Amino acid sequence: MRSTQRDGGPTSVIGRAFGLLAAFRPTDGALSLSELARRTGLSKATVHRLVHQMAEQGAVEISAEGVRVGTRLFELGQLAARPRSLRDAAAPHLADLREATGETVHLAVSDGAEVLYVQKLESRRVPDVDSRVGGRMPLYCTAVGKVLLAHAPADVVREVLAGPLERRTPRTVVAPGLLERELARIRETGVGEEREESTVGVACVASPVFATSGKVVAAVSITGRSTRVDPSRLAPAVRTAALGISRSLRSAGWLPEDVRSRPG
Structure with missing residues (x-):
């Protein structure tokens, strides 16, 4: 039975x-x-x-x-301290980034092996990117996810690379060795890219956001249709926005890993 x-x-x-x-x-x-x-x-x-x-x-x-x-x-969701305070610090920088590029802008944090989107400013173009605040995606196949994974603790990286790694599109990178090399490049350049790896027709570029301690606490990205978005060309803009958010967090003495960490 x-x-x-x-x-x-x-x-x-x-x-x-x-x-x-x-x-x-x-x-x-x-x-x-x-x-x-x-x-x-x-x-x-x-x-x-x-x-x-x-x-x-x-x-x-x-x-x-x-x-x-x-x-x-x-x-109750509006009481979540970490996303709310992070979004407040990031708001003007995200608005400037959307205005400068005309594309959809995301702010995301990591939660286990997934990306959690905590803010989205939609492009005024059509069609829009299929994402939402509160939505989740795997770390290994999104630009924000790869940026967060590149700066994650070693045990998280090992767990993600151990798989299983679903091939979400024909361009999804599922070879652990290739992903490891890409994570190393992200740590070196401060920029992560995705070209139709999570969703066919979508490209994005992302950069890390640092808290006062130097720990990466979020990632910001520019996302749009792959026919419009050139990640290499937009990389300086997204990195500038991420650095601006990092400065705002440092000015506020933001230490989420100390005062807002999960119990246990």
Whole structure:
């Protein structure tokens, strides 16, 4: 008989609740209980019970159309100290970069083996880049991700390079040796590039942001259609913006690794 829960899935109430929230995708509206059960591997009865408990706390909203992520989560998300203070320091530099290049600008931090986008200023051109604040991508195939990976602790680099490395497009680099050499170049030049490695038709260039201690805490990038964006040509602009954000963080004495680190 097939289990109604995936092997290795969360067993705690909190783990299952977060699993339900993580089942929602950026393009989703309301989801049915059956669809949530399918995506999470939980039984429909478990989903029904958890959804109603979460609705009492405002984490989700239940209507005739189905279940939606609740506005209470948006409110709580605004309290995240690290992204908010980082975005405040970066705001004028990101605006200048978008104005100077006309392309989409991202600010991102690392979270495990993934990039977490904490700010996006959209290009006024069409079509736009398919990304969002709060969205995630693998470290190894994005410009911001490779910049962050180049400055990550050795154990994180080993874990990422050990794979598996999904070939997301025909141009994705999945050979660990090639990635290691690219990370070394990034540390030397202060610039990382992507040419259709994460998404067909998209190119970007990124540079690291340093906190007071000299630790890389974020990366900033210019992203656009590969027919328009030449990473080599735009590298000086993105590096100037990243240095400006770094200066703003140093002026503020920003030490996220000391005062905002995760417990444990």
